[in-house]
Amino acid sequence: MVNPITVPELSAMKSRGEKIVVLTAYDALFAQVLDDAGVDVILIGDSLGMVIQGHATTLPTSVEDMVYHSKCVAQGARQALLMADLPFMSYPTPERAAENAARLIREGYAQMVKLEGGRNRVDTVRFLVEQSIPVCGHLGLLPQSIHQLGAYQVQAREDRAAQILLEDALLLQEAGASLLVIECVPATLGEEVSSALDIPVIGIGAGPGCDGQVLVLHDMLGLGAGKRPRFVKDFMAEADDIRSAIRAYVQAVREGSFPAEEHSF
Ligand code: KIV
Numbered sequence: 001m002v003n004p005i006t007v008p009e010l011s012a013m014k015s016r017g018e019k020i021v022v023l024t025a026y027d028a029l030f031a032q033v034l035d036d037a038g039v040d041v042i043l044i045g046d047s048l049g050m051v052i053q054g055h056a057t058t059l060p061t062s063v064e065d066m067v068y069h070s071k072c073v074a075q076g077a078r079q080a081l082l083m084a085d086l087p088f089m090s091y092p093t094p095e096r097a098a099e100n101a102a103r104l105i106r107e108g109y110a111q112m113v114k115l116e117g118g119r120n121r122v123d124t125v126r127f128l129v130e131q132s133i134p135v136c137g138h139l140g141l142l143p144q145s146i147h148q149l150g151a152y153q154v155q156a157r158e159d160r161a162a163q164i165l166l167e168d169a170l171l172l173q174e175a176g177a178s179l180l181v182i183e184c185v186p187a188t189l190g191e192e193v194s195s196a197l198d199i200p201v202i203g204i205g206a207g208p209g210c211d212g213q214v215l216v217l218h219d220m221l222g223l224g225a226g227k228r229p230r231f232v233k234d235f236m237a238e239a240d241d242i243r244s245a246i247r248a249y250v251q252a253v254r255e256g257s258f259p260a261e262e263h264s265f
Helices: 009-014 028-037 064-076 094-106 120-131 141-149 159-175 189-194 244-253
Strands: 020-024 041-044 079-083 112-114 136-142 179-183 201-204 212-215
Touching: 009 020, 009 079, 020 244, 028 041, 028 064, 041 064, 041 189, 064 079, 079 201, 094 112, 094 120, 112 179, 120 136, 120 159, 136 159, 141 159, 159 179, 159 189, 179 189, 189 201, 212 244
Parallel strands: 020 041, 020 212, 041 079, 079 112, 112 136, 136 179, 179 201, 201 212
Antiparallel strands: none
16 A cells, blocks of 8 residues: 655655655656655656756757656656656746646646746746646756856855845745755755745755755766766665665665765855
8 A cells, every 4th residue: 555645745744854855767667666765756857858868958858758758757656756847948938837737747647847947937836836736946056047057066155146046945935836956056055945945945966954855866876977966976886786776865865864965065
């Protein structure tokens, strides 16, 4: 008998001080492996454009791609909550966001959608929530803005930028977001945002003080191309097989031993 993870359950986990374990997957088999290992939320990330399709950025990922992979993941998952990314340019207006989110939910069986941005997305988040679509925000390093940013690097190191990020986080929460991902920011800021918000904050390169953690599956299996980012740990290095590596990740996030200081900024 499985107890599927729900949006209210994520919020209850934060209240109980339990860490939330999030990991990406893009197909049915890995979704089942993650589910069996006890991952709470499976993110069908637009990172699939990079790790599955081989593009240099997430920008070529389409709504069609997201629906297809979300549908595949839904075949394998029984317990984890499914969160799918709204890809680049799929949410230029609240109405377009709702149409594309509806496809992710109806055709891809996603239960929550994630979108990148802060105050510029507040109207969209509010509109989606009014249509009963659970939303996860995404702040800090925004991969869909890579051509504006110029490089994948740590964000909000300066006091002013950190203040803006905190304000954005509060605005997204106020607009009705149920979850927030923050990527590549100083650990102090990750902790500050997590304690300022009532909704759970999931970090990736945002230090151990967040309410949960997410990594890209291929990265934590040591399959990333090029130099491994500081915030990634290769869980395959000490595991006999993929299932054990994923179980080790789940345990490390739950007990708070990942991320350690060496994975933080
Ligand atoms: O697309 C993705 O995999 C993501 C994670 C990096 C959080 O958004």
